[in-house]
Amino acid sequence: MRQSVATGLAQAITTEPAPKGGVSYGGGIFAVRGNLLAYAAKDGRLHAVDLISGEQWPVTPAYEGVAAPSFSPCGRYIAFLGEQDGKCNVLLTELRGKSLPVKLSDDPWYAFNPVLSPDGVRIAWQEWDEMDMPWDQARLHIAEFALPCGACAGLQSLLPLKTTSLGRPGASYASPQFSHDGRSLAFTSDETGWRSLWVSEANGANAVRLETGEGEIGRPDWVPGAAAMRWSDDGKALFAVRRHRSRDTLLRISWPGTEVSVIESGWTGIEGLYARGDMLVFVGASPATPDALVTIDLKGGGETIRATSSVGLIHAASLSEPRVISWNTLDNATAWGIFYPAEVPGNEDKRPRPLIVFVHGGPTSERALAWDPQAQYFATRGWHYLIVNHRGSSGYGRAYQDALKGQWGVLDVQDACAGAISLIKSGVADPKRLVITGGSAGGYTTLMALTQQPDVWAAGISLFGIGNLYELKQGSHRFEVNYEQGLIGKLPDAGPLWKERSPLTHVRKVRAPVLLFHGTEDKAVPHQQSLEFAEAVRANGEVAELVSYEGEGHGFVKEATRRDVLEKMEKFLEKYVICLQK
Incomplete structure (x- = not known):
């Protein structure tokens, strides 16, 4: 365009x-x-x-x-x-x-x-x-x-x-x-x-x-x-985005003077920065504003939204106001995340509420303090929602990022659980109604958590998640065909560890109902991964629902699919978590 x-x-x-x-x-x-x-x-x-x-x-x-x-x-x-x-x-x-x-x-x-x-x-x-x-x-x-x-x-x-x-x-x-x-x-x-x-x-x-x-x-x-x-066009300045504790800030750095100044903006998530003449262009978002194409006039200071991904009007006052939080996790370490408190009408109900814990994909990535439609969808329906930027996430320094090397399926699972427990201890979350969810690598963490912490989670929802690491290795995209060897261990010596870290190995431990979503054309994590896990859970007499989307790949692009995912998630959680059916 x-x-x-x-x-x-x-x-x-x-x-x-x-x-x-x-x-x-x-x-x-x-x-x-x-x-x-x-x-x-x-x-x-x-x-x-x-x-x-x-x-x-x-x-x-x-x-x-x-x-x-x-x-x-x-x-x-x-x-x-x-x-x-x-x-x-x-x-x-x-x-x-x-x-x-x-x-x-x-x-x-x-x-x-x-x-x-x-x-x-x-x-x-x-x-x-x-x-x-x-x-x-x-x-x-x-x-x-x-x-x-x-x-x-x-x-x-x-x-x-x-x-x-x-x-x-x-x-x-x-x-x-x-x-x-x-x-x-x-x-x-x-x-x-x-x-x-x-x-x-x-x-x-x-x-x-x-x-x-x-x-x-x-x-x-x-x-x-x-x-x-x-x-800048005159070569006397650089423009960059600094991310600190999940929040983005737009900077101007003089060169060669190295003086740093903040370009004021209400956008907390900034991607795709370009500079041309006296204008900056980027895709901006905030917790109350979906992604938008934005220009900033550096001389006049004016900010203009050129295009937006939003459909219809959004009433900001009715949305949850997220905040970046941290908590203690195992090994006396600190984990980070973004907490969306439930937006309860009248704000009169102070009882502990059900909690959804979301784990991002990657796993070498991070969720920013920006627009998150799924978080807002559930927070405005009475759920607390915690996004976990576990150890191994980017944005918190190289040591934090490298902590997951050799520990994938361990530290991420620990940090998600520790985040939920911290909200229970603060009187916010209901310990009987904890849900873990995520997509891709976050789906893997979800399935591992259900097998390793069966008494913690009331339900789990995996989107195009990984159940068998060996099968993933055989079908991986070339870009990350060796990625897991750094996260788990190098083959063939680490073969037993790969089996130990595969959720399918421990599927008999699953007790919580699990909902799985997967596209039939997924080239990164084959559809077979979710199919095998669901069949194994059901073979053990437990609840597993699999929703397959014809023609969808790794990550769902069709609007109808994304809407269907939210609706099916809500029905599943209403049945198995809110009503505690089994």
Whole structure:
């Protein structure tokens, strides 16, 4: 879609083939330069569109997947990611696709986020090795062309490359961004223990860390296309989003002066930051406001909502007001989460109320203090709702994130239970009406909790969760095919531990009713996982309900499906938790 800032009118600019990021789990779909659009398409090729004439043409041959297009400053070339035959490379192609793309990287396991310097002299990207995830250990490559892009006669004239690497063992380097004069390179690194903002010379030399206050800059790189910071057009400032205790803050950091100032905004969740001239663009959300496309005028200070995901009106006064909380968990550790207190009419009922404990996916991710329709749905119907950012979540420093290594299925389960117990002790939650739920990795934690803590939970709800870790290994997406080896243990030596950490191994211990949702086209966690777990629970004489959605994948995209999930969850909880039927 394209929207006029002046009139607010929106226009669809692509039809077929449909846009789709084909690297990892999507993302990095398009880039714009002047009146040209380049986008990754469902057919595995890059396509270009002239935004004035409407002319459209294929730019590359077909790959298993393409993503993250980036225009050269001269406009003649496009760098992009191409995934093929078990490798993901950075390639460079001509805009008109008259010759085959040139490979710039050296067959890494994965590469992300290629960016060309505005002077056309260099290109930088992130890459990592097969047994790593990008948030565990990743490096930056900075390549210098034989000639600036705008001065060469063709692709071959840009070679050979002079390449340098920027990284450290055990550290994650990510999100390279050149300044507009081509002299500086900004990036993130967590080598200090916190994901932080750094700036070096364009070739990676003399890097310095910029102090931006408590919290982290950037997110785990699950998909390409995200940038942790943006340069101002004059190169004298950087704009970034700092996350601290689940709340986002928009920052302006002067360069080279390193003075940090907060750009005031009511948005507590900020994604997809862009800077252009005197305008910032991002997707913002808050606990009372669904995702919206927002622009901020840096000169006038005005903030404008350009588009919103909201349908109908939302009465903010009737919503739950969430707060970030922490609690003590095992090993004298601290866990974090977001608590949505039940919104009871008149607020007169002070008795302990039923509690839903939600565990996010990933597990290397985090839920922000932002709009959460499921939390509000149940909180406004009399349920307390706790989102658990357990040990292993991002956003709380590298030590907190790494705590789950070798402990998946243990610490996450402990932290969810400890969060519920802390609310029981405070007189808030009803100990007989505790529910645990989550999707993907959170679904795995849900099923593990039902097997390991059968006397704690009154019910469990798993969305596309993992029941058998060995089967997951066999059917995993290439991006995270080795992810679980860091979370549990390396195979084959850790084989017995993989079996021990599989919920299906302990299914006989399940006593609480369980509801499972799964899409039949799920490529990340096959539908068979939920089917086998439900059958095993029922074979033991316990309650298991499985809802399958034809054509849905990993995460439900159809509005009708999402609505049906909420309605079925509510009926299930009314029957087995509120009425305590069995």
